[in-house]
Amino acid sequence: MTAPDAPTCVEATILRLLAEREAQASICPSEVARALGDDEAAWRALMPAVREAAAHLAQARRIEVTQRHRRVRIEDAKGPVRLRRGERFDTP
Numbered sequence: 001m002t003a004p005d006a007p008t009c010v011e012a013t014i015l016r017l018l019a020e021r022e023a024q025a026s027i028c029p030s031e032v033a034r035a036l037g038d039d040e041a042a043w044r045a046l047m048p049a050v051r052e053a054a055a056h057l058a059q060a061r062r063i064e065v066t067q068r069h070r071r072v073r074i075e076d077a078k079g080p081v082r083l084r085r086g087e088r089f090d091t092p
Contacts, residue, residue, distance in 0.1 A: 007049065007052065007053055007056070009036070010032065010036065010046070010049050010050055010052075010053035011053045011056065011057055013032050013035050013036055014027075014032050014050070014053060014054060014057060014063065014083060015057070015062065015063075015089075017031060017032060017035065018063065018083065018084065018085050018089070023085060024084070025084065026066065026082035026083060026084040027082065027083050027084075028080070028081075028082060028083075029047065029050045029051060029054060029081065029083060030043065030047065030050075032046075032050045032053075032054075032083075033046040033047050033050050036050075051074055054074050054081075054083055055073070055074045055075055057086070058073070058074060058086065060086075060088060060091075061086045061087050061088040062085075062086050062088050062089050062091065063083050063084065063085060063086045063089065064083070064084050064085070064086045065077065065081050065082070065083060066081065066082045066083075066084060067079065067080070067081045067082070
């Protein structure tokens, strides 16, 4: 896939990757982009969409965004972040 067809595709990929891991595990946003992009240029171009989708899911408390093991707002974070299941992870 070279580009997601909708923001919900990115959100679904975040949720799928988290569901495939242990409940306490986290993922890097670049893992999501790499799952959607065919090559380095494609996945790097998807990073803003991944961060936007993560912000939306975090606002709904379906995921948490962390930096150095502390919860942060992805919109305010500078540098690498991790995504993990939130308190409403299983709520559609």
